[in-house]
Amino acid sequence: MQSFKALVVESGEPYRAVLREARLEELPPGEVLVRVAYSSLNYKDGLAITGAGKVIRSFPMVPGIDLAGVVLASESPEFQPGDEVILTGYGIGERHWGGMAELARVRAEWLVPLPEGLSLKEAMGIGTAGFTAMLALMALEAHSIDPAREVLVTGAAGGVGSLAVALLAQRGYRVVAATGRPGEEAYLRSLGAAEVLERSLLTAPARPLESERFGGAVDTVGGAVLAGVLPRMAYGGSVAACGNAGGARLETTVFPFILRGVNLLGIDSVMCPREKRRLAWQRLARELPKALLEATVKTVTLDEVPALAQAILQGQVRGRVVVQLAP
Incomplete structure (x- = not known):
């Protein structure tokens, strides 16, 4: 395969x-050549594709901050042709060509083997968003959430938020989902939210300390x-805290x-150490209910991505958008 289909961002006017x-x-250089099966559309990809944010460091650039696929060739003893792998973060789609192309050449140390129990498509249904949600859950658990208290998820209808709601509910927490899209209440309850909170209640003027309510929170x-x-x-x-869509x-x-x-x-989630990555992906494979994952995912082709990049910046995309590269 000497040529391949790619979405390429070019600078200029x-x-x-x-x-x-x-x-x-x-x-670009790298020890492993991967045939990309799936990527996904994230908020950061929307910024890169539209130029709304200064995400891309050099041009031309293939966006896509995550990918899942099959190794075609490897100069690293860690990976062999035929291995199924995942890559999230490490600057792909920003400084290094990313997942929105049929081929990717990457560094071996960036790759994580696909964990048992996940398909490549499911891995990108999770993607950077679900990986981030799991890292947030692990951080909260390390700081001992009071099980008697509610856990809040903001931006709950988005990619990270949706999967955070599902993961926390699966662990038995009473989850309150905050969103600026009240029409998504049924969707959020289907993921396990016990209550849906209007986002404006959080942005209204508040005292330095309000009534104690939440034992933990994932803020996207x-x-x-x-x-x-x-x-x-x-x-x-x-x-x-894992997002800044509402301001830095x-x-x-x-x-x-x-x-x-x-x-x-x-x-x-970008430079997270490798062993922590492996643990997070193993937990995602075990703990995220497949039926709930399917409920959060929409699959599109590469041709549809530019229009969806605008929509994700405008808060019009629910859950996860998986981009299919392989037939």
Whole structure:
């Protein structure tokens, strides 16, 4: 295969993402050549494809911050042709050609073997979003969520939020799902949410400390939403922060931290250590109900991605969008 189909973002005027045939020699260096079966569309991909955010570091660039596929060739003893693998993070789709192409050449140390019990499509139904949600759950568990308290998920109808709701509910927590899309209540309850909260209740003016309610929270939004979550945390509660779709600035007080011992936990899925990655993927394969995963996933072709990139930035995409590359 000397040429392959790819979505390529090019700089200049106008900034554009084009579908074209790419050549094998255009691929960046790496020890492993992967035939990509599936990628997925994430918020960061929407920024990259539309140019709405300065995500891409060099041009031309194939977007797609995650991929799943089959090894075609390997210079690393860790992987052999035919191995099924997953890659999320490490700057693919930003600094290194990513998953929205039929082929990818990557570094062996970035790859994780597909865990038993998952298909390649299911892995991208989970993707960076589900991987991030699992890292958030692991962080909350490490800080001992009070099982008597509710757990809040913000941005609950999005990719990370949907899977966080499903994972937390599966673990037996009473999950409150906050969203700016009230029409998604039935969907969120189907994932396991016990209650759906209107997002505006979190962004309304609040006192430095409100009534203690939540023992844990997964915040995928940032900005004013995260600022509204912190005063509502119970004593010793923890917030796993993993997104900034609502803004990167955080205007709050120190009172939740110094009077209630609240923990603010940063979740990074990009450079997460490899062994932690393996553990997170193994847990996802065991713990995420396949029926609920299917309910969050929409499968599209590469041709549909540019239009969906606009939609995901406008908050019009529910759950996960899987991009099919292989027939």
